[in-house]
Amino acid sequence: MRARQAGLVAWLTLLWVVLWRDVTVANAASGLAAAIVVTSVFPRVGAAASGRPLRPYRLMTFFLYFHWKMLEANVVLAREILTPRDYTKSGILAVPMGRASDLLVTLVANSITLTPGTVTLEARGDPAVLYVHVLHLHDPERVRHDIAELQEYARRALGEDAALKEDH
Amino acid sequence: MPTIALVILGIAGLAMTARILVGPSVADRIVAMDGLLVIVVSALVVDAARTGRIAFIDIAVVMGLLGFIGTGVAARFIERRGA
Amino acid sequence: MLDAVSGAFLIAGAVWSLLAAVGVLKFDDVFSRMQAGTKATTLGVVLVVIGAVPRLDPATSVKLVLVVALIYLTIPVGAHLVGRATYHERGDARIRIDTVDELAGDPPPT
Numbered sequence: 001m002r003a004r005q006a007g008l009v010a011w012l013t014l015l016w017v018v019l020w021r022d023v024t025v026a027n028a029a030s031g032l033a034a035a036i037v038v039t040s041v042f043p044r045v046g047a048a049a050s051g052r053p054l055r056p057y058r059l060m061t062f063f064l065y066f067h068w069k070m071l072e073a074n075v076v077l078a079r080e081i082l083t084p085r086d087y088t089k090s091g092i093l094a095v096p097m098g099r100a101s102d103l104l105v106t107l108v109a110n111s112i113t114l115t116p117g118t119v120t121l122e123a124r125g126d127p128a129v130l131y132v133h134v135l136h137l138h139d140p141e142r143v144r145h146d147i148a149e150l151q152e153y154a155r156r157a158l159g160e161d162a163a164l165k166e167d168h
Numbered sequence: 169m170p171t172i173a174l175v176i177l178g179i180a181g182l183a184m185t186a187r188i189l190v191g192p193s194v195a196d197r198i199v200a201m202d203g204l205l206v207i208v209v210s211a212l213v214v215d216a217a218r219t220g221r222i223a224f225i226d227i228a229v230v231m232g233l234l235g236f237i238g239t240g241v242a243a244r245f246i247e248r249r250g251a
Numbered sequence: 252m253l254d255a256v257s258g259a260f261l262i263a264g265a266v267w268s269l270l271a272a273v274g275v276l277k278f279d280d281v282f283s284r285m286q287a288g289t290k291a292t293t294l295g296v297v298l299v300v301i302g303a304v305p306r307l308d309p310a311t312s313v314k315l316v317l318v319v320a321l322i323y324l325t326i327p328v329g330a331h332l333v334g335r336a337t338y339h340e341r342g343d344a345r346i347r348i349d350t351v352d353e354l355a356g357d358p359p360p361t
Contacts, residue, residue: 169258250342
């Protein structure tokens with residue numbers, strides 16, 4: 001257990017030292033102490049965040065895709081705000097997510113809020129379904145497809161073990 | 169140039185505040201307050217870039233971290249008493 | 252030159268935040284206002300941070316990235332909580348749904 005969390009503790013300590021902007025022994029020691037306290041008090045988070053193989057290429061791909069979609073969303077939103085005509089055709093769509101883990105559902109639900117025309121309203125657990133408010137619901141299948149695409153990039157970034165719901 | 173940005177952000181903040189005042193529901197006010205929080209964070213960052221006083225960025229970090237707790241509490245309020 | 256470009260980003264971020272505020276004022280429905288308030292203000296912060304990074308030292312830039320990351324994590328969660336609560340307990344909120352509402356049990360659109 002300790003070994004798996006070592007990476008997380010190291011990362012938190014590094015973050016602490018950078019935030020203090022001063023690389024001293026005192027900072028490193030207090031950072032290490034703080035990191036250990038935090039990971040001990042929240043063991044589930046510690047376990048979830050450590051021990052996963054990092055997929056830098058996939059993470060970068062998701063990162064870029066996400067930001068591209070975020071830009072797109074804002075451009076569409078800007079047009080809606082600036083033009084006097086009302087292009088909105090709002091609706092609430094149910095988007096099934098298949099066998100997605102809590103982490104994947106959270107990542108996708110969060111990302112949806114920042115990407116084109118959508119805000120996650122409800123996330124039902126088992127089976128995982130997201131209820132999404134869509135600003136321009138001209139083509140529901142297109143929206144479902146876009147969210148599925150987002151989910152796919154997220155799933156690949158997290159990796160199979162973190163992305164699928166475990167069978168109990 | 170940062171000064172111009174700050175002025176524009178100030179106007180944006182005032183506009184958001186208008187929605188806080190007008191409402192009509194609690195939800196509208198919370199949405200506007202949340203937006204105002206992000207605008208304030210932006211203003212803190214711009215000011216840090218303008219003056220070189222980076223202490224404000226620490227405030228921005230704390231605001232980013234804790235600001236949404238108010239939103240969460242307000243959401244609970246809405247669940248109980250309606251928007 | 253870098254000064255001009257970074258300054259442009261600062262102003263762009265400010266303008267985008269103003270756009271967000273205009274959207275929050277202009278839209279007639281709570282969820283639309285939420286879309287404007289979350290997406291546009293978030294991009295506003297991102298643009299402002301991009302403009303600020305060249306003007307500040309690297310350690311501070313890490314803090315700026317941290318600010319953006321925290322905003323990415325917290326604003327959507329806040330919007331979700333308020334959206335969910337408002338959907339179920341409407342009160343005075345003005346909600347406008349033009350097409351389907353599958354959360355209410357409408358059948359999926361064909």
